[in-house]
Amino acid sequence: IVSMANSGADxxxxxxxxxxxxxx
Incomplete structure (x- = not known):
């Protein structure tokens, strides 16, 4: 989830x- 959040909402x-x- 952290990776997705970082990649999405930066x-x-x-x-x-x-x-x-x-x-x-």
Whole structure:
């Protein structure tokens, strides 16, 4: 999922996803 998010949304979605994972 991380790879897909990084490849797809490389602007806000990626950063948001990373932040969520880190918080998780």
């Amino acid at each position: 602007s806000n979605g990626s950063q948001f996803f990373i932040t969520t994972v880190k918080t998780y």
